[in-house]
Amino acid sequence: MAKVAFIGLGVMGYPMAGHLVANGHEVTVYNRTHLKAEKWVAQHGGRMAASPAGAAEGAEFVFACVGDDDDLRSVTTGPGGAFEALEPGMIFVDHTTASARVARELHAHAAEHGAHFIDAPVSGGQSGAENGVLTVMCGGEEGPYARAEPLIMSYARSCRLMGPSGAGQLTKMVNQICIAGLVQGLSEGLAFAIKAGLDAKAVVEVISKGAAGSWQMENRGPTMIDDKFDFGFAVDWMRKDLKICLEEADANGAALPVTALVDQFYKDVQAMGGGRWDTSSLIRRLR
Structure with a gap:
């Protein structure tokens, strides 16, 4: 003890x-x-x-x-x-x-x-x-x-x-950079499936077993389709994290074009009143 x-x-x-x-x-x-x-x-x-x-x-x-x-x-x-x-x-x-x-x-x-x-x-x-x-x-x-x-x-x-010292925070930045692009891609795919008239949940069940599969798809895909965004990590906090990532990239010379773009998409979600929605709410911009 x-x-x-x-x-x-x-x-x-x-x-x-x-x-x-x-x-x-x-x-x-x-x-x-x-x-x-x-x-x-x-x-x-x-x-x-x-x-x-x-x-x-x-x-x-x-x-x-x-x-x-x-x-x-x-x-x-x-x-x-x-x-x-x-x-x-x-x-x-x-x-x-x-x-x-x-x-x-x-x-x-x-x-x-x-x-x-x-x-x-x-x-x-x-x-x-x-x-x-x-x-x-x-x-x-x-x-x-x-x-x-x-x-x-x-x-x-x-x-x-x-x-x-600092390596933990740098690793978490990598985590957030990867998630940002992944959630945007998932949002675009699901929005496409819905507009194409497909059964979006059936699509997730099928493609999640292949190369497109991810934790986000399996755990947030169905709730994104159901327009539910109360599952934890908020957009406001994600924007805080992405700001840290972008500032670090400015310092070390890394190129983060997709991360910078997705950060602005999250800004759009905030403008929609979604600052406390979870990060999967990126799909709201596309509906």
Whole structure:
């Protein structure tokens, strides 16, 4: 059993922290909205703290899952941030999808205090968090990662160290780049099938068994056809992630023409009032 802090109880962090308790760890939580922290404690036990620093005090591991770079800086190096409680040997595991730049910045800050920082963004969405089957891609040193991996596996089915600080975030960018183009292609294909008068669900059943098949097709194809878009990862968050990808591409010289185009398509979805629809809602533009 480890003494653990978990900062951020959104749709991902709330169940992830619960899995840590279920695996026998002593967990203290912090959330900006205290009512959600109170609800979590009532459901899972443990205790809540009034600040990130209060949650992190005396912890062996501190986990975070917040919104973006600014949120991450706020709960780490801001007033009352978790880094006020840094101690030698402490391991901070960040599950936020953020920039590689902020990961390296916080890694260096932690190292100044003899602590460790692992950037560990996740893939799998809300259902993956709830069912404990996330994919986690990490950046950092091998020693701290080896210590943190058994705890991360409380809510993951796959976890891998991808390289030094920032490598986890860069890998998550690759994930989002691939998803963006795939969902647009799937949207166009399904919209074509509907306009051609085909039974779109029958089409999905057939082609998902061949080269066109994908997780998105099998899990979101039928719901896209049914015009249902309340399955987790929101358009607003996807645009945040794609902005990170495009900024990194500007820095490293990578060409992302399709990603840039799909980002604008998601902007169209936002203009339609779909900022909180899930990412498969790209098909709405084509109907």
